[in-house]
Amino acid sequence: MKNHLPTISTIDEVIATLDQIILESKQNNNPLGYFAALYRKVTIKVKEGVEEKDPKKQVFQDNERMEHLDVIFASRYISAYYGYQNNLPITESWVVAFEMARGFWPIVLQNLLIGMNAHINLDLGIAAAEVMKGKDLQDLEHDFNAINKILSSLVEEVEEDLSKIWPTLKKLLKWTRKVDDFLIDFSMAAARKGAWDFAEQLSLLNEEGLEKAIVAKDVKVAKIAKLITNPGLIASFIFKVIRLGEKGTVEQKITDLED
Numbered sequence: 001m002k003n004h005l006p007t008i009s010t011i012d013e014v015i016a017t018l019d020q021i022i023l024e025s026k027q028n029n030n031p032l033g034y035f036a037a038l039y040r041k042v043t044i045k046v047k048e049g050v051e052e053k054d055p056k057k058q059v060f061q062d063n064e065r066m067e068h069l070d071v072i073f074a075s076r077y078i079s080a081y082y083g084y085q086n087n088l089p090i091t092e093s094w095v096v097a098f099e100m101a102r103g104f105w106p107i108v109l110q111n112l113l114i115g116m117n118a119h120i121n122l123d124l125g126i127a128a129a130e131v132m133k134g135k136d137l138q139d140l141e142h143d144f145n146a147i148n149k150i151l152s153s154l155v156e157e158v159e160e161d162l163s164k165i166w167p168t169l170k171k172l173l174k175w176t177r178k179v180d181d182f183l184i185d186f187s188m189a190a191a192r193k194g195a196w197d198f199a200e201q202l203s204l205l206n207e208e209g210l211e212k213a214i215v216a217k218d219v220k221v222a223k224i225a226k227l228i229t230n231p232g233l234i235a236s237f238i239f240k241v242i243r244l245g246e247k248g249t250v251e252q253k254i255t256d257l258e259d
Helices: 013-027 032-050 063-085 092-102 108-131 137-153 155-165 170-173 177-185 188-203 207-229 233-245 250-258
Strands: none
Touching: 013 032, 013 063, 013 250, 032 063, 032 108, 032 137, 032 250, 063 092, 063 108, 092 108, 092 207, 108 137, 108 188, 108 207, 137 188, 137 250, 188 207
């Protein structure tokens, strides 16, 4: 096997594994490191919330459960990453995301969007349903929404990181309404709402129904992913202009997303 899938049972082990993926990506100039760098930021924020002991500042209602959810959630991405490296079967949503990283033309933003598409639209709902298996899913809603706040808080930070890579990115995206609409269609807010709805659907199913529902959802999410890879003539043209203007090597771009 090209890479051995690590055993993960804590947030610290998730972060350590993401560090390894980022390191490998830098060494190989692999754009897969873009999403890993963003995801590491999210995981660190969740870790800070889990470790908060002051009741007045507490982020989550159940820190132990939240760490369990984080591990299950992250493990789906990490398993897909190592599965892809070793030519093992993985969900189609992640196949499309990883295949995109092989090309020259996709910009950093597209790589981030397609990773978020697979991980939030598919994986998050599955992880939420799994951690609450045999329990009332509604008990998780508060902490699920708390994760959403963490994700939302990073959006502006990500925009700043992307501006380091291509300073006029935000201005150019506003020039074309279709491009702006394209980004709105893949807004994280809509994805997270869909993830909760999917978790509710899964929580009502038996094992056979669960498996079928996940396969069906994967097909839908993969179709969304293909819209990210092929957003239309106008958006594609603008993205090509952006790509030619992006500063730095893949390694430097990953570092910009880490900072």
